Amino acid sequence: MSTSPDPQLPADQAGRTENEIELKDVVGLSQGEIVRRRFFRHxxxxxxxxxxxxxxxxxxxxxxxxxxxxxxxxxxxxxxxxxxxxxxxxxxxxxxxxxxxxxxxxxxxxxxxxxxxxxxxxxxxxxxxxxxxxxxxxxxxxxxxxxxxxxxxxxxxxxxxxxxxxxxxxxxxxxxxxxxxxxxxxxxxxxxxxxxxxxxxxxxxxxxxxxxxxxxxxxxxxxxxxxxxxxxxxxxxxxxxxxxxxxxxxxxxxxxxxxxxxxxxxxxxxxxxxxxxxxxxxxxxxxxxxxxxxxxxxxxxxxxxxxxxxxxxxxxxxxxxxxxDPRQKRIPSERKMAKAMAEDGTGRRAYVSTVRPQDDVRNAGMGG
The missing domain is CATH 1.10.3720.10 (MetI-like)
Structure with missing residues (x-):
């Protein structure tokens, strides 16, 4: 009998990837530069x-x-x-x-x-x-x-x-x-x-x-x-x-x-x-x-x-x-999410190529 992967894992991975992308965008920037960049992106x-x-x-x-x-x-x-x-x-x-x-x-x-x-x-x-x-x-x-x-x-x-x-x-x-x-x-x-x-x-x-x-x-x-x-x-x-x-x-x-x-x-x-x-x-x-x-x-x-x-x-x-507001997050695009998850070294390349990150979150919320 085959077992399906834990549906919570893709959702956690997607959440971690979002945080990594956001931190990568603001690394080395001062608070003023972060605020200015967020404003100009709005x-x-x-x-x-x-x-x-x-x-x-x-x-x-x-x-x-x-x-x-x-x-x-x-x-x-x-x-x-x-x-x-x-x-x-x-x-x-x-x-x-x-x-x-x-x-x-x-x-x-x-x-x-x-x-x-x-x-x-x-x-x-x-x-x-x-x-x-x-x-x-x-x-x-x-x-x-x-x-x-x-x-x-x-x-x-x-x-x-x-x-x-x-x-x-x-x-x-x-x-x-x-x-x-x-x-x-x-x-x-x-x-x-x-x-x-x-x-x-x-x-x-x-x-x-x-x-x-x-x-x-x-x-x-x-x-x-x-x-x-x-x-x-x-x-x-x-x-x-x-x-x-x-x-x-x-x-x-x-x-x-x-x-x-x-x-x-x-x-x-x-x-x-x-x-x-x-x-x-x-x-x-x-x-x-x-x-x-x-x-x-x-x-x-x-x-x-x-x-x-x-x-x-x-x-x-x-x-x-x-x-x-530091609680406001810019949701990365699907392309960035897929690229980051494929290159994070976790060995989930095959999963990223077939399932979208938002599907992971949706499946996790529905219980699989």
Whole structure:
């Protein structure tokens, strides 16, 4: 009577081979190089990063920044322009293979409003403002959240109670309500002040995450070793604990920035955000809401860029999460698995040539 091979052995061998392939890819690399390699291998993050950089460059170079002029012929503030197409329809035409009459940009590719102002220039100004607000909110909220969370998690006791009760106080009040009040006050002054004000109320979630990380890391052996060596609390926080929590901080900040641009859009749409003469994407939607049924292109382009920016930031955040999390593993291809198992010196060459590694795992889970 013939006996079948132990089904657990191929599964164990496949698991060991996966670990060997992963270790071989990172041998001799520092932690920063490992994180960078994992991030650059994340296809979604790379697509998101390229698209976000392209959108930022388009907005900055087309209409210029401050006194620096751009290459686009209009500023979006002219009210004496003749309306080219009926109703100010976009002059952009699709190529023939998409059902259009032939690709053409024209003088107003995003169309014109009722005053003849060029929508492409106005949308690009809106993208600049929205990106500025997003980054400022991320920086301010990150600074406050990391400071509050690290102090609460490291020192605990009364300081932890005081800081967390303050955080709970901010959480209990709806963000949209606080943002509306702040936007009504700060939005009339300037866009950057509006962004700073929003950053002062959006740090609560990050503070809780950082506190949890510090509570876990402060009990680790390397922190005890630093205390025994005579390191001060400040050095332990900045040199030992904070670098180990940087992954959580970066990922949470990117996701916060994605939600921040949506909050700014919502507040501007309600009339509590960016005020003239500044332009934001949400403000554009608010200004042209009455023309939704007659001139929908006034909504298409601002809405499209809002969605694109939010999605790209989320994709970048996913890539950073996978790069910083050591529990995330890149599954090697079937070809790499077969090659590694055939060359590992265990004498299982014949098995690899007939059975795929994922079949091993499946058979092991089914009991043979």
């Amino acid at each position: 296809k979604g993050a790379m697509v998101g990063l390229v698209v976000l950089v392209a959108v930022a460059l388009l907005a900055l170079t087309s209409v210029g920044v401050g006194p620096i002029p751009g290459w686009w012929q209009f500023t979006g503030k002219e009210t004496t322009l003749a309306i080219v197409n009926p109703g100010g329809a976009p002059t952009l035409q699709m190529p023939t293979w998409l059902g259009g009459e032939g690709f053409a940009i024209g003088s107003h590719p995003f169309g014109q409003d009722e005053l003849g102002r060029d929508m492409f220039a106005r949308v690009m100004h809106g993208v600049q403002t929205s990106l500025m607000v997003m980054f400022i909110i991320g920086i301010v909220a990150c600074a406050i959240g990391v400071l509050v969370g690290s102090l609460a998690g490291f020192y605990r006791g009364r300081l932890d109670t005081l800081l967390m009760r303050t955080t709970d106080l901010f959480i209990t009040v709806p963000t949209i309500v606080i943002g509306a009040v702040i936007g009504k006050i700060a939005g009339r002054v300037s866009g950057w002040l509006f962004a700073v004000a929003l950053g002062l109320i959006l740090w609560t979630g990050l503070a809780r995450l950082v506190r949890g990380e510090f509570l876990a890391l402060r009990e680790r052996e390397f922190v005890d070793a630093a205390r025994v060596a005579g390191a001060s609390s400040r050095r332990i926080i900045f040199k030992h604990i904070l670098p180990n929590a940087i992954g959580t901080i970066i990922v949470s900040t990117t996701l916060l920035m994605s939600s921040a641009i949506l909050l700014e859009t919502a507040l501007s749409f309600l009339g509590f955000g960016i005020q003239p003469p500044d332009i934001s994407l949400g403000k554009l939607i608010y200004d042209y809401q009455q023309a939704f049924s007659t001139r929908p292109w006034l909504f298409w382009w601002p809405g499209l860029f809002i969605v694109v920016i939010a999605l790209t930031v989320n994709f970048i955040g996913d890539g950073l999460r996978d790069a910083f």
